[in-house]
Amino acid sequence: MHAYRDHTCADLRRDHVGQEVRLAGWVHRIRDHGGVLFVDLRDHYGITQVLCDPDSGVFAEVEKLRSEWCVRIDGVVKARDDSLVNPKLPTGEIEVYIRDVEVLGAAEELPLIVFGDQEYPEETRLRYRYLDLRREVMQRNMTLRSDVVRSIRQRMWAQDFREYQTPIITASSPEGARDFLVPSRLHPGKFYALPQAPQQFKQLIMVSGFDKYFQIAPCFRDEDPRADRSPTDFYQLDMEMSFVEQQDVFDAVAPVMAGVFEEFGGGRKVDAPESWPQIPYAEALRKYGTDKPDLRNPIEMQDVSEHFRGSGFAIFAKLLEQDGTEIRAIPAPTGGSRKFCDRMNAFAQKEGLPGMGYIFWRDKDGEAEAAGPLAKNIGPERTEAIRQQLNLGVGDAAFFLGGKPASFERVAAKARTTIGDELGLTDQDRFAFAWIVDFPMYEKDEETGTVDFSHNPFSMPQGGHEALSGDPLAVKGYQYDLACNGYELISGAIRNHRLDTMFKAFELAGYGEEEVRKRFGGMVNAFRFGAPPHGGCAAGIDRMVMLLADEQNIRQVIMFPMNQRAEDLMMGAPSEPASDQLMELRLRVMPEE
Numbered sequence: 001m002h003a004y005r006d007h008t009c010a011d012l013r014r015d016h017v018g019q020e021v022r023l024a025g026w027v028h029r030i031r032d033h034g035g036v037l038f039v040d041l042r043d044h045y046g047i048t049q050v051l052c053d054p055d056s057g058v059f060a061e062v063e064k065l066r067s068e069w070c071v072r073i074d075g076v077v078k079a080r081d082d083s084l085v086n087p088k089l090p091t092g093e094i095e096v097y098i099r100d101v102e103v104l105g106a107a108e109e110l111p112l113i114v115f116g117d118q119e120y121p122e123e124t125r126l127r128y129r130y131l132d133l134r135r136e137v138m139q140r141n142m143t144l145r146s147d148v149v150r151s152i153r154q155r156m157w158a159q160d161f162r163e164y165q166t167p168i169i170t171a172s173s174p175e176g177a178r179d180f181l182v183p184s185r186l187h188p189g190k191f192y193a194l195p196q197a198p199q200q201f202k203q204l205i206m207v208s209g210f211d212k213y214f215q216i217a218p219c220f221r222d223e224d225p226r227a228d229r230s231p232t233d234f235y236q237l238d239m240e241m242s243f244v245e246q247q248d249v250f251d252a253v254a255p256v257m258a259g260v261f262e263e264f265g266g267g268r269k270v271d272a273p274e275s276w277p278q279i280p281y282a283e284a285l286r287k288y289g290t291d292k293p294d295l296r297n298p299i300e301m302q303d304v305s306e307h308f309r310g311s312g313f314a315i316f317a318k319l320l321e322q323d324g325t326e327i328r329a330i331p332a333p334t335g336g337s338r339k340f341c342d343r344m345n346a347f348a349q350k351e352g353l354p355g356m357g358y359i360f361w362r363d364k365d366g367e368a369e370a371a372g373p374l375a376k377n378i379g380p381e382r383t384e385a386i387r388q389q390l391n392l393g394v395g396d397a398a399f400f401l402g403g404k405p406a407s408f409e410r411v412a413a414k415a416r417t418t419i420g421d422e423l424g425l426t427d428q429d430r431f432a433f434a435w436i437v438d439f440p441m442y443e444k445d446e447e448t449g450t451v452d453f454s455h456n457p458f459s460m461p462q463g464g465h466e467a468l469s470g471d472p473l474a475v476k477g478y479q480y481d482l483a484c485n486g487y488e489l490i491s492g493a494i495r496n497h498r499l500d501t502m503f504k505a506f507e508l509a510g511y512g513e514e515e516v517r518k519r520f521g522g523m524v525n526a527f528r529f530g531a532p533p534h535g536g537c538a539a540g541i542d543r544m545v546m547l548l549a550d551e552q553n554i555r556q557v558i559m560f561p562m563n564q565r566a567e568d569l570m571m572g573a574p575s576e577p578a579s580d581q582l583m584e585l586r587l588r589v590m591p592e593e
Helices: 059-063 122-127 136-158 199-207 246-264 281-288 314-319 338-350 373-378 380-390 405-422 464-469 499-508 513-519 521-529 541-548 579-585
Strands: 020-033 036-042 047-052 070-079 094-105 180-183 191-194 212-220 233-242 278-280 326-332 357-364 367-371 397-403 433-437 442-444 451-453 479-484 487-494 534-540
Touching (some): 059 094, 136 212, 199 521, 246 433, 246 534, 326 405, 367 380, 373 380, 464 499, 487 541, 499 513, 534 541
Antiparallel strands (some): 020 036, 212 233, 233 534, 479 487
């Protein structure tokens, strides 16, 4: 017999009755039923009920067991009475009568209970993560994550991609976030960096003549944490292809994404990739207030500025006298009650706005009558025109936000989501994907007036070199994102593989050729020797698993995450270096002011 087990805690069935077995695992819970001790024994695979009565020679030893002790038991499999069968467990038709027990690892008093679904502060959960990970939901999430990664790899190999590994220690590269720097012992005063992404390396792989690359890549960014973003490191499906256009990348990665979500989505609907809309960036902001719209929600915002221009509603009328302003409506089918409208107005105030104007339509003699303070100010003709434009009727409402779009789009997007959820308009049983395309290459800082890249600086401008001779703010790039249920899952681009175009693109953002050569010397030099047209993307694995697991916080699907202050409470990172380490690296830590 094996030293620890010959079956897992999920293996035993009725046809094992009468067999001598050996199991090992953790004491999940103990129940005393009239002197008979019932123990739920748990391992990674499942739970088996084992029991011991006072006639057993090891009863005194079993009495000593406590929650989360790691034990080995020998026993005989017995069938449960029909009335005692537990249909919720695969092993629910049997139980094991204990003949012998060995404590493999005793446990001290637990800082958190594994059995059940009690809530604990996140600080406690992260400090004792190894206990937290024993809980059923965490075991399920981590298994899901592993299975998703396996599935991604298989699907990429099936499309003739090959996996190559890129360096973890490299040079610092400005790619939109702060680097984690690593001091060099052999080169005092110089630093390596952990890669924010394998961006330059995967492009160099294409220059090297490899045609299809992918990697389950670790990425490191010193970022402020969010519920859907890790503050230090994350994993992504990184891919690149040579001799491709934008649609080729879509055609390669979309079946992988759709397949993974179909396989692990728990039966939720996944639209066929060929039906995923391609929405221009400007249109996404106009209709949804965000470049990662949740298309499970059918609500689309509309520009209704003309109905308020010169109207009796002075706030909007005066706003529209300023350049670059507009009024947008958020339709709310079935939201036509004053109670709901007041609640959404309060929502806007919590988001930092003075409020959110609204109109709702009620029945009057078989006709739709507009109601609410805003309706009284602009009159029946304008409210009727708004109703018809928005295709609304009795029992519906519309909410209005005005100003420069950049000032209210964030709140408008949240309001659209809230309205869709509260009114039951959002299809919760679906994964809705959309490609967001035609991103602007550049953006202007409103305060300084300077122009800089708005997204990936290595993207090919639409129209090529010639497109860079006009207004930079009018240039669009071959850049794209894939949104799903309100989250960005993929970001990518067709790359700028021509040096003259690259230098010109950086020049418009204020970077001279000498600076480009200094910052991106490896890639610049490589592009001198026959770079192919290429493009690719990266998909966030942590975020994918978060959606599939139906979790709201990304730390629920990462094995050992940092807390919101970028601290590892379990391992004590970041930590202060020893003085001899600093001396060896010729570094000195400046005290905080």
